[in-house]
Amino acid sequence: MTEITLHLTSGKGPDECCWVVAQLAQAFIREGLRQGVNCDILDAQEELPASLLLSITGEQAEAFASERIGTIQWVGDSPFRPGHRRRNWFVGVTLAPSPETVPDLRDEDIVFQTMRASGPGGQHVNKTDSAVRATHRPTGLVVTAQEQRSQHANRKLAKLKLALMLEERRLQAGDHARQAHWSAHQSLERGNPVRTYTGPLFKLRPSR
Missing domain, CATH: 3.30.70.1660 (Alpha-Beta Plaits)
Structure with missing residues (x-):
């Protein structure tokens, strides 16, 4: 699909x-x-x-x-x-952008931390430790993802958010x-x- x-x-x-x-x-x-x-x-x-x-x-x-x-x-x-x-x-x-196509985004440069989802977020947010904070060490960029039901899905979303931010920075500096x-x-x-x-x-x- x-x-x-x-x-x-x-x-x-x-x-x-x-x-x-x-x-x-x-x-x-x-x-x-x-x-x-x-x-x-x-x-x-x-x-x-x-x-x-x-x-x-x-x-x-x-x-x-x-x-x-x-x-x-x-x-x-x-x-x-x-x-x-x-x-x-x-x-x-x-x-x-697909995270796999962003040259500055490497798995070894990302630090993931789990945390408890909080605040408004609709029906998908649960109260387990499924939320994720992702830090891109070379740039210091930090994103959070808590909207998805599983920690795995939130890690994927956090990586996508980082890809988007890095691509925007690349375009700005290009x-x-x-x-x-x-x-x-x-x-x-x-x-x-x-x-x-x-x-x-x-x-x-x-x-x-």
């Missing part, structure tokens, strides 16, 4: 874009159910997540993901600022071409969305 992980990000957008990230994940889950694709939010979904990771599994996972990679536009009134004139909000969807890519990732390509949703129910606008 094919498994793909998408990274949904608000870039540097305001709270409205973070809200769109959360709503877009739910829209993808609904669309996946209709198309025989399973979509699961991997990391804790805050009320206003700047970004989140979405696992896509199923025989049609690759096609489903490819149709959604790029800039996503939502057209609607701000849920936080009544009367605000802006009605077009943009978020980005990219493929999350050559001009990589910096241009990073700038595009942060600012988002607002003129050419791959999908457009409208209204509070996130209805997909038919492509022209």
